[in-house]
Amino acid sequence: MRFKAVLILLVLFAVGVFGQEREENEPKEKRKPPVFHEVSNKDVVTSVFPDAVKVEKVNEYWYGILNAENKAIGFAMSSVPFCKDVKGYNDLTPVMIITDKNWVILKVAILSNWETLGYIRKLTKKGFFDLWVGKSIKEAKAVKPDGFTGATLTVKAVTKNVDFLLTNGVTKLPKKK
Numbered sequence: 001m002r003f004k005a006v007l008i009l010l011v012l013f014a015v016g017v018f019g020q021e022r023e024e025n026e027p028k029e030k031r032k033p034p035v036f037h038e039v040s041n042k043d044v045v046t047s048v049f050p051d052a053v054k055v056e057k058v059n060e061y062w063y064g065i066l067n068a069e070n071k072a073i074g075f076a077m078s079s080v081p082f083c084k085d086v087k088g089y090n091d092l093t094p095v096m097i098i099t100d101k102n103w104v105i106l107k108v109a110i111l112s113n114w115e116t117l118g119y120i121r122k123l124t125k126k127g128f129f130d131l132w133v134g135k136s137i138k139e140a141k142a143v144k145p146d147g148f149t150g151a152t153l154t155v156k157a158v159t160k161n162v163d164f165l166l167t168n169g170v171t172k173l174p175k176k177k
Contacts, residue, residue: 034090034114041078041096044109048098049073058174061165065098072176075099077169079161080111086164088157090114095161097132097169101176105132105140108162119151128155132162141166 045052045065052073054066065074079086080094087093091114098107108129110120123129128148132140141163148155 035117036112036114037117037120038112039110041111044096044107044111045076045098047109048107059172061169061172062174064174072101074101074106075103075174077165078111079165082168083161083164086157086160088113088115088154089119089151090116093154093157093161095158095165097137097162097165099137103137103173105135105137108132110158115154116151119154123148123151123155123158128158137166137170141170 041055045055049065049067051067052065053068054070055076056064056066058064058075061077063076063078064072065076067073075098077097078094079096083094084092093113093115094111096107096109096111097105098109099105108131110129113120126148128145131143131145135143143162145155145159
């Protein structure tokens with residue numbers, strides 16, 4: 001009896017862990033239709049800076065995050081206008097990177113997307129989006145995500161978006177006010 005219970009648990013674990021890889025190999029016509037998950041840029045920003053009242057474009061990569069006194073409290077970059085060819089399991093996987101005024105990453109978030117919500121939740125729970133948090137944008141370039149099974153295409157696409165922003169954003173840092 002104990003052996004059967006262990007066997008059943010192993011099978012359930014394998015199905016859960018390797019489910020997306022199996023689905024990735026299925027023809028698109030056999031897959032369930034994807035569902036769009038809308039993520040508010042404002043909600044992402046205010047989750048880090050609750051006192052943010054305004055986001056202002058600084059240059060082609062950076063946005064300043066301002067408080068009620070019109071003082072910069074942090075910065076943000078979005079891959080939306082740039083990474084239109086970077087696709088995850090279902091479609092585009094745009095990200096936003098939020099930093100403090102010293103270019104230390106406070107948050108990496110996936111924006112509106114068609115990815116499987118269960119896999120995004122698993123990645124969040126496993127700390128995937130936190131891999132870059134606490135690092136300067138220069139230090140964050142060295143992060144190489146590994147070992148996130150079950151959402152391989154999503155991980156690769158999000159990582160490409162983050163790498164693009166880090167590589168290009170570091171060359172156009174806004175002046176601190």
